[in-house]
Amino acid sequence: MTATSSRHQLRTRVFLFSVFSTLVLGLASLYNQLNSKIYLRGMTRILGRSRPYLELQDQTVTLGSLLETYLSTKNYSTLKEYWTRSQILYNTVWDLDRTLTWDRSSLLREDLVELIQSYLRATQDAINAKRGRDVPGYTEAFARSERILGFIKQTTADLVQADYLEGSRQGQRFADQLATLQLFNILMLLSLMTLGVILGFWFSGRLTGPLSRLAESARQIAEGNYGISVAPYRRQDEIGLLTVTFETMRTNIIRNIDELTERAEIENRLMSERLDNLRIKNLLKIAELHALQAQVNPHFLFNTLNTGVQLAILEDADHTRLYIEHLADVFRNNIRTLDRLIPLSDELHSIESYIYIMRIRFADRFAFRIQLPSPCPDPLMPAMILQPLVENAITHGLRDREADGWVEITVSLEDGWLHLAVTDNGAGIAPERLGRILAVTEDAGNEAAALEAVTSDDISRKSNGIGLANVISRMRLHFGDPDIVSIASQPGSGTRIAFRLPLPREVDLVQSPDC
Amino acid sequence: MKIISIALTGCIVVLFLLASGMSVRYLMDIAASESRLPMATTHPDWRAIVLLPETHDPFYLQVADALEKNAREHGLALEFRPLPMAQDREMALRTLELAITAHPGGLIIPGSANPDYVNLIDKAVASKIPVITVATDSPASKRQTFVGTNGFSLGLKAGEFIEQNSAENARIGVILSQPDPVASDINNQSIIAGLAQALKHGGQRRITETRSDLPEALSSEEITADLIDNHHEVTVLFYTSSKDAIAAAQHIVDRNRVGQVMIIGVDDPPELVDYLRKGIIAATILRNPDNIGRLSIESLVELKTSNNSSSFRDPGIRLVTRNTLADAAGGLRTAATWGFKGEPRERAEQAVAAATAEPPR
8 A cells, every 4th residue: 555655656746736736726716705705895884884874764754754644634554554664663773783983973873863763752742643633733743753854864964974974985995905905916916826837847847857867768778878877766656666667677678688698699609619610520521522532442452451461471571561561551541530539649650650651762862750758648639630741741842852851740848738840841831822821721711612722732733632721720620729830931941830739637748658 | 046046936935925914914904994893992981962163263173172082081972063053043053953852962062142042952951961052152041051261351361461562542453253143242242341341441542443254255354454454543453263363464464564453363273373473463362272172071071970060161261472472382282183174183283383483583
């Protein structure tokens, strides 16, 4: 109940203001009515004060006429009428307010009463004399009554005149007082009207001010400015409820927007991750495709090489057997699924087989070195990383070098990172080509096309098909580190391609048996 | 801005409160005064009717004023009616009869020797209405009391002044006022007798002209003009009406005869006092209307309460000259109450101020 009533405070205020205004107007009107009533009463009293005396005079004159008629006709009905009229006149005189005052009207009224009483006695004397057949008596009494009637008329005239003069004086005084009263009434009404206007202006301002501020806040929010602060409103009324509800709505909107933003970010991240996975898969597919294209029935070759191993054993040709075994290892590594992670030791083992073959193939033309830390960690990493790099070093870097060429594979630990580097002292990479490789690998959107171009180029250059760009892209996508690779190349001096791999804690400093 | 608005609103509120307060107050005053009309705070105990000559003589106005003032002190309401004795005798008699028929608690009237007038007085007394005659008397009637100046004393006082201040062979003119010719005859005879008594041992001084003014307007001025213009031997003029004395003074000024004619008047209306102060009128005899009013009311109250009062009460007279004007200021102050029946009170107050001012050297 209290909450309901407090919620209706605004309505109550508007209602009370209306009631107050109506009451004030009503009171002003009633006051005006009271003024008019007093004015009318005063004027009626002033103007009507002589009326009773004029009526008395009329009654007296009527009585005189009846007396005269009776005296001349001696008619009983006239006498009866006379008695009735005289009784009425007597009662009227009796009922008059005979309070004696100092003013002339009061004294004249007393005269009039006395004169009428004398007149009634005179007329009664005349009637008695008439009924007693006393002719001189009724003649004298009638004459006396006529003289008194004259006095009554004169006194009535004096009384009317006195009342008129007194009434005029009172009327003038009354009019003067009313003029002053009217002046104050006009002042009162003017000030009341001005106060009403001021009060209405103030009240409407108080009423619409918070609403205007609320509307401005709503407009700001509609324009997307959710950070505004809603003007405080302390009253517990409808506007207060509206303000609180509005503030709650604003807070909810902000929270919902935050939630939506957060959800969208999560979804974006998920989408990005999915996209990355798709890209990795796509690259792998492309790499595998190119690898397959580059392979000539590797299983057949592998089986054939095994047969060759058997044959070498039978012929006791150990070098041949060892050569064929390493060649078989290289083929086995090449046909291995590329999306599988392998330990670093496996990758090193594969590259050792490859190097063995390259040593046999190029005799003392190139030197190969592998430097490992001790102990050597053995983290998981994408397969077929080192071989393409060594292959590139031989194929592109040392291709035109007849002697003293070398390729060095270095594994080191530094600042919690595992650094894997392939260095040669070959021809180096031209800066524009190096820039193109790096740009292509950094452009995720065109990665596939770039890779296609690079690998095509590699193929055209008698590469095994898995080029530098492919290696870099796979490493970047797998580790999510755009700075994972660094290439230092000086044309004519050699090239150093290094990878910086995060070192998982569990494999820190684990000595691999192959290292 | 806010402070100005609040101040402005406060001013309007104050204006509203003041206006409404004054309006309510005025309305209450009007309502109260309007409802108070029939109710006086004090009421008279009884009433009497006063009939005074219908004249412009300030003396009677002062008498009326004194009567009313004293009557109020005794709870007596007075109803004044004019009595046109000189103008319309029938009307005067009829007025008296009306007053008697109205049966007041008392009658205060001027006296008259007219038999009908006397009869009416007797009728009033027979109706147990006490009758007081003022200024002039009806000695033949059954009136209970006469309050007024004795004509003989008035004449004697004037004669004594003339004897002391006029030439040995001065010729004296007497102009008698006649508010009621019948009543005045008796009174005038007494005045002449008193004057003659004073001049009995006054050497060669003689009353050579005795005139009575007529009720019509300007008659006294005509008499004065005739005496001054055509009777150069008359050097002393005695008036029994202040109005006539003032007219004579004005005429002397107009004729440039100031200092050649001695004027003696009665009573103390402002104009007369002014002429007295300027030396144009030599002396005036105060008939003391205040005392007349007071003694009349006292007599009426005595008759009302004990049915007994003196048959004659003398209010006394006093002669005032230019030199004794300051001493007579107390007596002259009666003029200050001379605002009866519309006469401007300011004039009376001016007269008192003039009378008490230092005379010019």
